[in-house]
Amino acid sequence: MLDWDQATMMPEGGAAARAGQLSTLEVIRHEMLCSQEMADLLSLAEDDNQHLDEWQTANLVRMRRAWRNASALPADLVEALSKSASHCEVTWRSARARNDFAALAPELEGLLRLTREAASARAAVMGCSPYDALLDQFDSGASTESLDGLFGELEEFLPSFLPQVIEYQKSQPARIHPAGPFPIAAQRQVALGLMEDLGFDFSHGRLDVSHHPFSGGTPDDARITTRYSESEFIQGLMAVLHETGHASYECGLPRTWRNQPVGRARGMIIHESQSLIIEMQACRSRDFAHYLTPKLAAAFGADPAWTPGNLQRLFQHVEADLIRVHANEVTYPLHVLLRYRLERAMISGDLAIKDLPGAWNDGMDKLLGVTPPTDADGCMQDVHWAAGLFGYFPTYTLGALAAAQFYAAAMQALPELRQSLSKGDFRPLMGWLRENVHQWGCRFSGDELLRRATNAPLGTAAFKAHLKARYLPDQNGMNP
């Protein structure tokens, strides 16, 4: 709630005090978790586990994991990391604004050093590589081994697929951009209506505005945000749909296990899959464009852009882009692949901060065929590293793979799915997600969850099939 408030409500001058409040809570949490009493209770429960049912057992495993993650790091390293990340993020904001990588580099070097130290400490306890220990923070189950396999398959497919899509789209009718302006009150009304369609319960949640959209709060009080521009409505709208997907997951977590570790979301991969199912799979589809077209006309007034076909072209437009957050389904994994490789090299010590801009630009050229004109549009575009988040980026793409895989299974299980989306009826899809994903919390691993719902572990097949069908329909017979 303090994070939500900071991003939505807090006056600027409250920042320093808020950083202190958050770090105080973090230290108290760390101390409680690492106390001897906690260690004794966990051992006692593990020694006397013969009467635990499967949920209780899974709960105990999550507790031990939280304890292990916390107690792997000495308190002074936790504090040093938190402070370094706070300072580095502040420096990043101004350095990016001035396109001054040299100003960021020393801070980022310090933060990387602490991050490597923490990764090694975790790795020693977990018996894995330092980078795997970082991955584990965001999703237990992700590993370099599985990532290398999945990213390898994507790298074989995407760089040649991308120019085909761009070429194909040139043969299609040109996109018509609606003239606008799009009054913010009208955008908000459309967003609220779609959230209701998605089953969002406004007695247990809110929609607000922040600089970067996010989903926060708790399962009983979900707080999502978006940002509006009067000249462009798609980004704000898609952010609402994306974040509502995240919030629906949180709200569907098992009530019986509320506030228990096993009752939490499975990890960032499954979490991202839930947002991408709603935004990418369902809402950028032709079926949903049919539902949305008259709503946009009613909200913003007549415009030749309001046809289902044109909306679909706007929602599915692909180009080789520079900026991850503006990327499309086809290029997004390449943006992530670049970051995955670079951050692995930084953690292993193979890439020094001073060499990051060059390595970034080389990678962009190789993967996407574009070269950032500035570091601000290059290796400084994301806050993640400057905020100490190493090992987070891969969850975006693994989430996209999981989304395609879940969605394909839902399509198979629900023959009426496309028809229902064209009427704005999300109940069949949401019901399937509740039953197959949300209600299980952390009861199963991500792979088990996928196997139970889709009969396969996480792979690239469904994602590639989805991209082919959507973006090269002439060869693949459909354009959902």
Added chain:
Amino acid sequence: MLDWDQATMMPEGGAAARAGQLSTLEVIRHEMLCSQEMADLLSLAEDDNQHLDEWQTANLVRMRRAWRNASALPADLVEALSKSASHCEVTWRSARARNDFAALAPELEGLLRLTREAASARAAVMGCSPYDALLDQFDSGASTESLDGLFGELEEFLPSFLPQVIEYQKSQPARIHPAGPFPIAAQRQVALGLMEDLGFDFSHGRLDVSHHPFSGGTPDDARITTRYSESEFIQGLMAVLHETGHASYECGLPRTWRNQPVGRARGMIIHESQSLIIEMQACRSRDFAHYLTPKLAAAFGADPAWTPGNLQRLFQHVEADLIRVHANEVTYPLHVLLRYRLERAMISGDLAIKDLPGAWNDGMDKLLGVTPPTDADGCMQDVHWAAGLFGYFPTYTLGALAAAQFYAAAMQALPELRQSLSKGDFRPLMGWLRENVHQWGCRFSGDELLRRATNAPLGTAAFKAHLKARYLPDQNGMNP
């Protein structure tokens, strides 16, 4: 911040989870404060205090007090009290709406029993009476002995003063009520402008809406609220001025001692004095009415009500009222006196809950000459007792006495004060308050603070002189 969010932003369905969050934090706080480590550290500091300066000494006294207050109660009583108060407050809401005292009585009896138990436990540690132990929670320094003296003087004065004022006001021009409606956006604009006049720093604070106005947040991030009605603007406006007075105190607390006990506000008596100086002493005055008149005309359009004299009559209107929160400066202490007597009798065991409605109505008749038509307008009108707040009411009136006393001293020290208010310039007044009150935090007792600023301990003389001058000007030569 969670309290602020609950009152301003939280969706209804978040209430149960929020109650759990707040009580979890409360229990953690209680455990940290009562730990053996804390007791040892306090003793160590007290034994080795020869190098402490006066601020540090005062800080240590506040720490010991917080420790003593917390450790006087066993954890299970803290939890039982918190739960009983939560339930009783919920019951109160519906019982008051249905005017059903019988539905409230059993819950209130249970809560009173726990409150008496806690009061006795505190009293045993503090060496005072149970009711004094309750008073001490809200303002260390308040005692039955001093309250009996002050309320005795008020009871000698007010019941005969009140009819004189009512009689006098009948001889004055009738009040003209502005026609309205008063658009909420316009009310908010006026409020924001006045907050700026008062020096409120919007980079360190916000104005929002809640059912009951309050001042919350922190000194670096002040959150005040009001509520608006389209048909009446005075209550919402005065609430903003009142809460801005509270917030100015918080924001003026000594920065060097931020987050230390001695850097906190002195207690509820001094706190209330700061809000009443702004609302009652300064802003319901004739001088301020001069400043406000053209602003209201600009905000709400022409109306014969917009003259300084009429505004002053609206702001200073006195009648024998039933409801404390709508009371005026003259009747308010009588409302408080009634509650003070009744809660003392409840805590001592002399008044049973079942006899409360009768005792209330008798007291209202005796003190104000009115009889509540219902218990909802009588002993169920305030949330305090149902929320477990016994010993809080007296701080309202002691705050009003302190406000009059501080203000008289400020008037004497600042010959330009009235002139500056008529121009909406609060800098002289606010500067005096910063210097004489805000910057001292808890360095001095309330009485010391008053003595230093006004050369006298807390008394009724300044308050009575203020009432006479404002409400019976023909006999007293002025009507500020």
